[in-house]
Structures are given as C-alpha cells and as structure tokens.
Amino acid sequence: MAKTAAGSIKDVWQCRSISTKMKRRLVETLLWSTMSYGSEKWIFNKSLMKQTAAFETWCYGRILKISWQDFVSNEEVYRRAATKPRLCQLLLA
Numbered sequence: 001m002a003k004t005a006a007g008s009i010k011d012v013w014q015c016r017s018i019s020t021k022m023k024r025r026l027v028e029t030l031l032w033s034t035m036s037y038g039s040e041k042w043i044f045n046k047s048l049m050k051q052t053a054a055f056e057t058w059c060y061g062r063i064l065k066i067s068w069q070d071f072v073s074n075e076e077v078y079r080r081a082a083t084k085p086r087l088c089q090l091l092l093a
Contacts, residue, residue: 001035003058005030006059009026009030012026020063024063024081024083032090035087042091049088052087052088052091053088056086057074057085060077060080063081064081
C-alpha cells in the first residue's frame with residue numbers, strides 16, 4: 001500500500017521547487033504512516049526487515065532521482081539524503 005501511495009505522489013518527487021529536506025519529511029509522514037498501518041500484526045523476521053529497509057532506501061532513491069540502474073550503494077543513498085535508516089526501528093517500537 002505504501003508503494004502505491006508513493007506512486008500517487010510522483011509529481012512531488014519531480015518538483016524542483018520542493019527541497020530534498022521537505023521531500024524527506026513528506027516521505028516520513030505520508031508513506032511511513034501508511035507503511036506502519038497494520039504493522040502491529042506483522043511478525044518481523046529477517047526477510048521482512050530486509051523488505052522494509054529496501055522500501056526505505058527506494059523512497060530516498062526516488063527523492064534523489066537515483067535509478068536502480070545507477071548502482072549506487074545504500075550507504076551512499078542515505079549519505080545523499082542526509083539521514084540514517086530508521087523505518088525498521090520505528091516499526092519495531
């Protein structure tokens with residue numbers, strides 16, 4: 001559901017007048033709340049943790065206009081986004 005929501009606001013990702021910081025805040029408020037909806041019933045195992053981390057990295061990649069074909073490491077994506085991976089910790093809390 002969160003990935004569908006990310007696709008529905010694709011105009012925001014492409015807008016040059018919105019700063020990267022504001023886009024990051026939008027991701028954290030709009031998409032993460034959608035992602036966390038119903039997560040209380042999830043059983044967090046390694047596979048689900050990897051999928052959650054991949055979704056977070058994918059969101060930041062969309063913000064920064066990084067294609068999956070660019071072969072940019074996850075650490076580099078987080079460095080460019082000026083943040084650290086936090087979604088898994090948020091969902092586990």
